[in-house]
Structure formats: C-alpha cells, structure tokens
Amino acid sequence: MATMMAPVEQREVLRCDHCSLVQFRTANSLCRRCHKSLEVEEPEPAAAPLSIVTQSTASSDGLQVATAVRELRQVRNLSQRQLAARMNVPRTYISKIENGKAMPTLSSLDRLAKALQVDISTLLRDPKTRQRDETAVLMNDPFLAEIAAYVSELDALQRSIFLNHVRELAAGRRRTA
Known part of the structure; x- marks a missing residue:
C-alpha cells in the first residue's frame, strides 16, 4: 500500500539582530521575543549628480x-x-x-x-575585461597553466570527474577507493 507524502515546505530561518533569537520567519516579520523587525534595512543608493552621471x-x-x-x-x-x-x-x-x-x-x-x-x-569591470583578468591571474600559476592544457582535451564526463576530484581535494577530503 503506497502512501502519499505531503511536500515539506521550506521555511527561512533567521536570527534576530536585537535579541539573537533563532527562529523561522514570521508572517509579520517581527521577532517572537522582542517584537522588533527581522528585516535588515537595505541601504538606499546615494543619488549622484546628474551632471556627472546620466x-x-x-x-x-x-x-x-x-x-x-x-x-x-x-x-x-x-x-x-x-x-x-x-x-x-x-x-x-x-x-x-x-x-x-x-x-x-x-x-x-x-x-x-x-x-x-x-x-x-x-x-565594476565589464564582463570581457573581468574574465580576461581572472584568466590571466590563473595562468600565472605554472601548475594551473599546465593543467589547463590537458583539461581542454577531456570530454564532458572526464572533465566533470576531474573537477569533482579537485573540489574534494580543495575541501580537504580524501578519497577512499
């Protein structure tokens, strides 16, 4: 007999900046303990003079x-x-x-x-300049430059396996084979 499970709703967990109570977001966005707003004030951007910035x-x-x-x-x-x-x-x-x-x-x-x-x-850089600068920084490392030459020869599956292994190494986990 199969049972249907109701989907579990994801609720946002917040910490009150005033009393540090950890709680689910309330409908009115007020803290359950101190009744202060759970919303962080978003800074308003300063208006720039129109003569400088159109x-x-x-x-x-x-x-x-x-x-x-x-x-x-x-x-x-x-x-x-x-x-x-x-x-x-x-x-x-x-x-x-x-x-x-x-x-x-x-x-x-x-x-x-x-x-x-x-x-x-x-x-603040345009996307092409940003990508070129990040690539240049990476290619300054001789080890990464050597790896880049080989990675371009891998197919999608091999590249995925390689990148996952590198992520595990970067996270400090060791593979047990």
Whole structure:
C-alpha cells in the first residue's frame, strides 16, 4: 500500500539582530521575543549628480554590477542565500542587486567584494575585461597553466570527474577507493 507524502515546505530561518533569537520567519516579520523587525534595512543608493552621471550610464553600470555579482556568485558555487549570509543581509537584497533593481552603496560593494573574495574593481569591470583578468591571474600559476592544457582535451564526463576530484581535494577530503 503506497502512501502519499505531503511536500515539506521550506521555511527561512533567521536570527534576530536585537535579541539573537533563532527562529523561522514570521508572517509579520517581527521577532517572537522582542517584537522588533527581522528585516535588515537595505541601504538606499546615494543619488549622484546628474551632471556627472546620466541616467543611461547609471543603468548600464547597474547592469554591469548585477551581471558581475551573478557570474562571480555562480563561479564560486554560492547560492543567493549563502552570499547573503556572508554579507549579513537578506537574500532578497542579493536578488535585487542581481536583477538590477537595487544598486549597492559603496559600503555594500565592499562587503559584496569581500564575500565574493574579489576586489571592488572586479565588480565594476565589464564582463570581457573581468574574465580576461581572472584568466590571466590563473595562468600565472605554472601548475594551473599546465593543467589547463590537458583539461581542454577531456570530454564532458572526464572533465566533470576531474573537477569533482579537485573540489574534494580543495575541501580537504580524501578519497577512499
């Protein structure tokens, strides 16, 4: 006799900044103990003078930062939630940045860069320059340059196995065969 299991709903776990109570997100987003807001205030971007930055360059710069954040987060195998936890901000703030709906302040850019383990300038570069610079840094290492020559000759399955093995080594786990 087969039984049907109801799907388990994923609920967000938060820590109150005021009383440090760890709890599920409430419907009203208030702490169960101290009744203060669980939402972290998202910094409002400072308005730039129109004579320096036009609307079109501001929106293209915003997309540049959004693209950089998304690409760097994905390259580092981080979810939005994990990146948000590293920055100590809500996941929705990361989503807004990646979708170009919020432009981070300079202090947020600094925290974002530290969480992604890059320079702030990396977040502000165009994608082609950013990728070329990251590749150049990797190719300066003679060991990585030697591996790169062989990795290009592997098929998809071999490449996947190789990368998984490297991830395990980087994480400090040893294979038992």
